[in-house]
Amino acid sequence: TLLIQPSKMxxxxxxxxxxxxxxTYLGFEVxxxxxxxxxxxxxxxxxxxxxIMKGANNRPxxxxxxxxxxxxxxxxxxxxxxxxxxxxxxxxxxEIMFNTGTxxxxxFLTALQQKQPDAxxxxxxxxxxxxxxxxQDVAQPDSLRAAAEAAGLSADVTAAAxxxxxxxxxxxxxxxxxxxxxxxxxxGSPTFIVHTEDGRQEMVFGSDRFHIxxxxxxxxxxxxLKQLAKL
Amino acid sequence: PSKMxxxxxxxxxxxxxxTYLGFEVxxxxxxxxxxxxxxxxxxxxxIMKGANNRPxxxxxxxxxxxxxxxxxxxxxxxxxxxxxxxxxxEIMFNTGTxxxxxFLTALQQKQPDAxxxxxxxxxxxxxxxxQDVAQPDSLRAAAEAAGLSADVTAAAxxxxxxxxxxxxxxxxxxxxxxxxxxGSPTFIVHTEDGRQEMVFGSDRFHIxxxxxxxxxxxxLKQLAKL
Numbered sequence: 001t002l003l004i005q006p007s008k009m010x011x012x013x014x015x016x017x018x019x020x021x022x023x024t025y026l027g028f029e030v031x032x033x034x035x036x037x038x039x040x041x042x043x044x045x046x047x048x049x050x051x052i053m054k055g056a057n058n059r060p061x062x063x064x065x066x067x068x069x070x071x072x073x074x075x076x077x078x079x080x081x082x083x084x085x086x087x088x089x090x091x092x093x094x095e096i097m098f099n100t101g102t103x104x105x106x107x108f109l110t111a112l113q114q115k116q117p118d119a120x121x122x123x124x125x126x127x128x129x130x131x132x133x134x135x136q137d138v139a140q141p142d143s144l145r146a147a148a149e150a151a152g153l154s155a156d157v158t159a160a161a162x163x164x165x166x167x168x169x170x171x172x173x174x175x176x177x178x179x180x181x182x183x184x185x186x187x188g189s190p191t192f193i194v195h196t197e198d199g200r201q202e203m204v205f206g207s208d209r210f211h212i213x214x215x216x217x218x219x220x221x222x223x224x225l226k227q228l229a230k231l
Numbered sequence: 232p233s234k235m236x237x238x239x240x241x242x243x244x245x246x247x248x249x250t251y252l253g254f255e256v257x258x259x260x261x262x263x264x265x266x267x268x269x270x271x272x273x274x275x276x277x278i279m280k281g282a283n284n285r286p287x288x289x290x291x292x293x294x295x296x297x298x299x300x301x302x303x304x305x306x307x308x309x310x311x312x313x314x315x316x317x318x319x320x321e322i323m324f325n326t327g328t329x330x331x332x333x334f335l336t337a338l339q340q341k342q343p344d345a346x347x348x349x350x351x352x353x354x355x356x357x358x359x360x361x362q363d364v365a366q367p368d369s370l371r372a373a374a375e376a377a378g379l380s381a382d383v384t385a386a387a388x389x390x391x392x393x394x395x396x397x398x399x400x401x402x403x404x405x406x407x408x409x410x411x412x413x414g415s416p417t418f419i420v421h422t423e424d425g426r427q428e429m430v431f432g433s434d435r436f437h438i439x440x441x442x443x444x445x446x447x448x449x450x451l452k453q454l455a456k457l
Binding site: 056057058064065066067069070074075078079081082182185186187188202203204205208209211212215216223 | 282283284285290291292293295296300301304305307308408411412413414428429430431434435437438441442449
């Protein structure tokens with residue numbers, strides 16, 4: 001495994017996220033594109049959005065029908081085009097999002113985080129793609145295996161993660177990352193914890209606040225960086 | 232406005248802090264994007280009811296985050312003199328803006344070019360000076376600060392009580408609900424190929440730009456009015 005040591009001058013962002021959220025897919029891709037441009041050290045923190053919603057007494061935005069329709073039919077398609085992210089919303093996606101849930105998905109990512117942290121980003125990318133582009137399941141072991149393979153993980157590492165994800169240790173780690181996010185004030189996904197130059201930890205919510213993240217880091221957000229799109 | 236103007240209908244209520252941001256950024260883009268802005272004062276209470284929605288602050292952690300972090304950061308980013316505090320929240324939630332929006336509706340009928348400067352003063356009163364925006368004296372003060380004559384102001388203060396104005400505010404509000412609105416600000420963007428695209432929120436100027444075929448380049452702080 002190639003270990004990349006972030007320089008002391010890296011700007012640290014902790015990225016709390018759940019695969020189930022379409023806006024998070026956008027935020028994930030835009031954040032990753034900024035790694036070199038903003039010299040970021042991104043600490044991925046897979047969490048469980050169901051636990052966040054409960055802890056914050058929140059509900060998905062789509063519970064307001066007109067808002068939900070607008071998000072699905074207008075806002076998300078426009079944003080996907082603007083950011084050049086292959087996200088396509090349809091009824092199948094909504095069914096997967098609301099029926100299956102992502103508890104096992106996030107446990108799998110948590111298991112990977114423990115053993116092979118540099119795998120978390122590429123596997124997350126494949127899981128987002130499966131759900132929001134291919135419109136396939138992301139919860140079953142075969143789906144997790146397929147995403148890991150598409151990300152280039154060895155069969156051994158994948159098999160180990162599929163076992164580890166069932167352990168009390170991983171279940172409890174996911175829960176504690178989720179609780180950590182609630183303590184930091186999180187009420188949804190994505191939640192960014194931006195570590196500023198003067199030592200503060202600033203919480204930012206949403207995939208539409210990169211201009212604010214830029215302000216907090218003392219850098220400029222110049223747009224979606226489509227040319228750095230991975231997929 | 233020339234035939235080449237890009238039309239945006241701006242549905243809004245003074246009571247909303249995010250709307251203050253959207254209002255100022257939109258106005259700054261008038262010349263940059265060659266916009267014809269059609270102001271449509273509406274009543275957010277009616278929108279919330281029609282859309283079965285609730286203010287975002289009803290989720291406590293979200294409300295705190297908006298007040299203490301998100302709005303101050305955005306105000307700084309956009310250089311808009313918006314300062315949230317308990318006094319503002321009290322005015323927002325206790326007094327309401329039905330009379331405020333009726334006043335703006337009355338102005339819209341008689342002197343449409345007054346709507347923008349008076350709205351600016353009302354936003355400033357509420358979110359910067361932290362003063363009332365519902366009482367007749369408050370409306371008079373905002374109109375005066377916007378440079379309106381005493382005659383025009385007095386007429387609007389009378390007209391706002393009429394059935395005609397009350398019903399006009401209601402019909403603009405209903406029109407917004409029919410267009411799919413569930414909050415403030417709501418933009419109806421008229422595209423070059425004749426579509427009417429609804430955009431919600433003060434954080435979608437990059438999308439409004441895409442719909443109009445122009446580029447959103449940032450907050451245009453140098454064009455700030457206040």
